Amino acid sequence: MTSLDQMSGGRATGESEASSETLRPVPYRGGGFRPVPIRLIGPLVFLAIIALWEAGSRSGVISNLVLPAPSEAFEAFSYLVESGQLWRHLSASLQRLVIGWTLGTALGIAVGLGIGLFSLARAGLLPLVSALFPIPKIALLPLFVIWFGIGEGSKVATILFGSFFPTVIATYGGVDNVDRTLVRMGQSFGLSWWSIVRKIILPGAMPAILSGCRISASIGIILLVAAEMIGAEYGVGAYILMAGSLFATDQLLAGVAILSVLGLIVSWLIGRLERWLLAWRG
Amino acid sequence: MDLLLRGITHRYGATEVLSGIDLAVSEGEIVCIIGPSGCGKSTLLRFIGGLERPDEGEVLLSGPVPSGSLNPLTYVFQDFALLPWRSVEANVSLVLEDHPLSAAEREEIVADVLERTGLSDFRKALPRQLSGGMKQRVAIARALSVRPAVMLMDEPLSALDSQTRELLMDDLVALWQRERFTACYVTHNLAEAVRLGHRIVVLSRRPGRIRTIVEIDRDLGAREAGDPKLDAVQRELWQLLRDEARAADREIADDVA
Structure with a gap:
């Protein structure tokens, strides 16, 4: 008999001794703290709220003056589609959003990279960015009108500035968080500065840049309404403001719903982009 | 291509981490550098590859760079850096x-x-x-x-479990027998040093000085676990290092990389 056999024999007798006393299972203390995705619950919550709301309006619990029924908002939306105004408003807004956000994000990534890579840029620009970031861009709108004109310029500029600052902050944070051993590795293999930036720093900062994009896109949509406050004939924001000033709450709700759907679509697009660019994270 | 280190001394702030290191690495040999933690062995390797500059002393190359070598001094990092x-x-x-x-x-x-x-x-x-x-x-x-021309290996097996480490050591031995590469191999693992090193440089604790250089003239392929001669060398190294390691262990760390 080997010593291992003797040991297992010893355990066996220990077990039989234990069984003569009371046996209890070890209490389970793990689990939890790990939310799992459940499909359909999200849309169901939406539908339930809308159904309750509609029922409330029809039964008169919710006064029409306080809140129009979802069906009325939908009617306003249908009218918008039928009259062909929807596309006019939407295309004007989308154009402003796409141009402003794209420029703001591109400039933000460039400046963020500069702050992340160069000590001088960091020392010079970071305090400036920190000082300008918390300013509500809406407050600057009159200035933008003076600087960039009452037409498209001021509207694009508002969205541009709104998406620029969060992108700068996300990008330089991402650059700071790139594993320095990877940079050392690049240097040790004699990679050029530009190769290190392009192949190591930029992909390493990409997760942070993309979550910055998520934030800046939402800010862009929020600022859309503000940007269309002055001198806009068309645009979802202009439509909402017009409806608001006429107390056409059904149209107002229809416009808000359009913005909400726009936000969902943008967030879904960025999600696709993340899945494509960050596939390596698994 | 040979490597020559002359009078390498370095300080981080007020703390001297390396002091007067002189060392020559000739072509085709694996030089293992061992020492207690914080003795500056990884820093020394960064000097050798030109990733950092020592305060005093110089790292010199002699002889022509072998033709076809794209990056004569090449690192293998502890955390892989992929x-x-x-x-x-x-x-x-x-x-x-x-x-x-x-x-x-x-x-x-x-x-x-x-x-x-x-x-x-x-x-x-x-x-x-x-x-x-x-x-x-x-x-x-x-x-x-x-x-x-020279591989600079910074604790390449330290992040691996002991079984994988054995397998990779075998791989490295086989590789050396085929290619006769030159290497500086930093490790804190004495078994690795004894298995792979033609020469073993023992550094003292901070400030790192060369305490001794042990030569093992047994062919890498002929070294096997349980070899009494290698065991004796390993014991000898541990005798040298034990007190240093204990003292290093009790040191209060300040901002020394």
């Missing part, structure tokens, strides 16, 4: 992309080093899909792809 967004083959090709090679030549080199390190079946895999041992094999393949 780009997680690049596949195995793309990680290797990364270090070739800045050299004037045609796509076909590059592809040929990548295929060759992956073949030599037994990674041909893993070409398309991402680092996160690989075990620690495989990741370090990729890092070694990457190092080989630039045909280094």
Whole structure:
């Protein structure tokens, strides 16, 4: 008999001794703290709220003056589609959003990279960015009108500035968080500065840049309404403001719903982009 | 190509980490550098590869760079330093992309080093899909792809479990027997040093000085676990290091990398 056999024999007798006393299972203390995705619950919550709301309006619990029924908002939306105004408003807004956000994000990534890579840029620009970031861009709108004109310029500029600052902050944070051993590795293999930036720093900062994009896109949509406050004939924001000033709450709700759907679509697009660019994270 | 270190001294702030290191590494030998933690052995390796500059002293190369060597001084890092967004083959090709090679030549080199390190079946895999041992094999393949004159290995097996470490040591021995590469091999593991080193440089604790250099004149291929002579060397090294290690262990760390 080997010593291992003797040991297992010893355990066996220990077990039989234990069984003569009371046996209890070890209490389970793990689990939890790990939310799992459940499909359909999200849309169901939406539908339930809308159904309750509609029922409330029809039964008169919710006064029409306080809140129009979802069906009325939908009617306003249908009218918008039928009259062909929807596309006019939407295309004007989308154009402003796409141009402003794209420029703001591109400039933000460039400046963020500069702050992340160069000590001088960091020392010079970071305090400036920190000082300008918390300013509500809406407050600057009159200035933008003076600087960039009452037409498209001021509207694009508002969205541009709104998406620029969060992108700068996300990008330089991402650059700071790139594993320095990877940079050392690049240097040790004699990679050029530009190769290190392009192949190591930029992909390493990409997760942070993309979550910055998520934030800046939402800010862009929020600022859309503000940007269309002055001198806009068309645009979802202009439509909402017009409806608001006429107390056409059904149209107002229809416009808000359009913005909400726009936000969902943008967030879904960025999600696709993340899945494509960050596939390596698994 | 030989390496020559002359009077390397370095301080981080007020703390002297290395003091008067003189060392020569000649072609085809593996020099292991051991010492208690914080003795500056990794710092020394960064000086050798030109990633950091010592306060005093110099690192010199003698003899011509072997023809075809794209990166004469090449590191293998403890934590592999693979780009997680690049596949195995793309990680290797990364270090070739800045050299004037045609796509076909590059592809040929990548295929060759992956073949030599037994990674041909893993070409398309991402680092996160690989075990620690495989990741370090990729890092070694990457190092080989630039045909280094001297490999600078910074605790290359320390992040691996002991079984994988054994396997990789066998791989390194086989590789050395085929290619006779030159290497500076920093480790805190005495068994690794005794197994792979032609010479073992023992550093004292901070400030690191060379305490002694032990030579082992047994062929790498003939070294096996349980060899009484190697065991004796390992015991001797441990005698040398034990008090230093204990003292280093009790030191209060300040901001010394």
